[in-house]
Amino acid sequence: xxxxxxxxxxxxxxxxxxxxxxxxxxxxxxxxxxxxxxxxxxxxxxxxxxxxxxxxxxxxxxxxxxxxxxxxxxxxxxxxxxxxxxxxxxxxxxxxxxxxxxxxxxxxxxxxxxxxxxxxxxxxxxxxxxxxxxxxxxxxxxxxxxxxxxxxxxxxxxxxxxxxxxxxxxxxxxxxxxxxxxxxxxxxxxxxxxxxxxxxxxxxxxxxxxxxxxxxxxxxxxxxxxxxxxxxxxxxxxxxxxxxxxxxxxxxxxxxxxxxxxxxxxxxxxxxxxxxxxxxxxxxxxxxxxxxxxxxxxxxxxxxxxxxxxxxxxxxxxxxxxxxxxxxxxxxxxxxxxxxxxxxx
Ligand SMILES: [Zn+2]
Numbered sequence: 001x002x003x004x005x006x007x008x009x010x011x012x013x014x015x016x017x018x019x020x021x022x023x024x025x026x027x028x029x030x031x032x033x034x035x036x037x038x039x040x041x042x043x044x045x046x047x048x049x050x051x052x053x054x055x056x057x058x059x060x061x062x063x064x065x066x067x068x069x070x071x072x073x074x075x076x077x078x079x080x081x082x083x084x085x086x087x088x089x090x091x092x093x094x095x096x097x098x099x100x101x102x103x104x105x106x107x108x109x110x111x112x113x114x115x116x117x118x119x120x121x122x123x124x125x126x127x128x129x130x131x132x133x134x135x136x137x138x139x140x141x142x143x144x145x146x147x148x149x150x151x152x153x154x155x156x157x158x159x160x161x162x163x164x165x166x167x168x169x170x171x172x173x174x175x176x177x178x179x180x181x182x183x184x185x186x187x188x189x190x191x192x193x194x195x196x197x198x199x200x201x202x203x204x205x206x207x208x209x210x211x212x213x214x215x216x217x218x219x220x221x222x223x224x225x226x227x228x229x230x231x232x233x234x235x236x237x238x239x240x241x242x243x244x245x246x247x248x249x250x251x252x253x254x255x256x257x258x259x260x261x262x263x264x265x266x267x268x269x270x271x272x273x274x275x276x277x278x279x280x281x282x283x284x285x286x287x288x289x290x291x292x293x294x295x296x297x298x299x300x301x302x303x304x305x306x307x308x309x310x311x312x313x314x315x316x317x318x319x320x321x322x323x324x325x326x327x328x329x330x331x332x333x334x335x336x337x338x339x340x341x342x343x344x345x
Pocket of ligand 1: 175177244247248249251
């Protein structure tokens with residue numbers, strides 16, 4: 001079959017650039033922009049697809065996780081084959097995004113966003129979109145973006161509810177002006193305990209991307225709003241959030257989340273029967289030697305990107321940066337024990 005050339009850029013974006021708030025100038029600004037998407041699960045995969053289709057010139061997609069079957073109900077960029085291939089989400093996303101839009105640059109980064117690497121990632125972007133599922137990373141992003149003066153869009157979704165707010169350092173409140181401290185993780189419901197409606201994910205992600213596009217095209221009419229919605233209940237409200245002069249982050253410029261007071265070395269994943277164990281220092285695991293050692297203890301699979309080890313009860317996924325995802329438990333102590341037992345600490 002003859003390959004058809006992609007349509008010319010002008011034609012591709014014709015229905016978008018004709019919009020009065022975009023026009024040719026806005027389309028060009030999108031093409032000249034780099035967007036960092038932190039987390040490529042439910043929210044992030046929708047953000048990635050929308051920004052790729054809209055013609056954002058460079059996408060940097062970061063995610064620390066691999067795909068599993070229960071992701072597919074809401075992570076619309078992915079397929080059953082991606083799950084069978086046990087691909088890291090960032091890599092699977094990049095492959096689909098390149099098929100959707102071959103005219104833009106797409107970069108997949110499979111890593112955990114931490115105080116050690118966040119500034120280098122954010123520095124390269126004109127805008128950061130929150131596709132995370134945890135407050136630890138959001139407060140880290142807030143610190144980093146305020147410090148570097150980069151805009152970011154916060155978004156959260158749970159059940160059928162969502163919250164969205166764009167943060168433009170110097171022009172309005174930051175996340176900590178509104179929510180000074182992250183909630184106690186042990187008291188917050190998760191995707192696992194409460195579930196999440198895929199239509200709510202779409203709405204929240206669409207709103208985040210819209211807020212981001214306003215910033216990228218420099219819409220003079222845009223105003224900072226804090227949105228709260230419930231797609232099942234049919235409610236949508238927004239207020240103008242106020243900056244807090246006493247804010248420890250944008251007021252006093254104390255960046256505690258960025259300066260390394262990062263919590264434990266293990267993280268219980270939202271919506272997952274899984275715990276991530278992060279080594280104290282970055283390591284480069286020797287996959288060949290590990291596979292040899294683990295072969296006699298269980299089933300190992302190496303797909304060139306991650307090493308997976310399966311026992312009767314648990315699965316351990318080893319990433320190239322030394323992180324281990326332990327599936328089959330939500331107990332951090334047990335997870336650390338399994339990592340110490342099978343992988344070494
Ligand atoms: Zn603030």
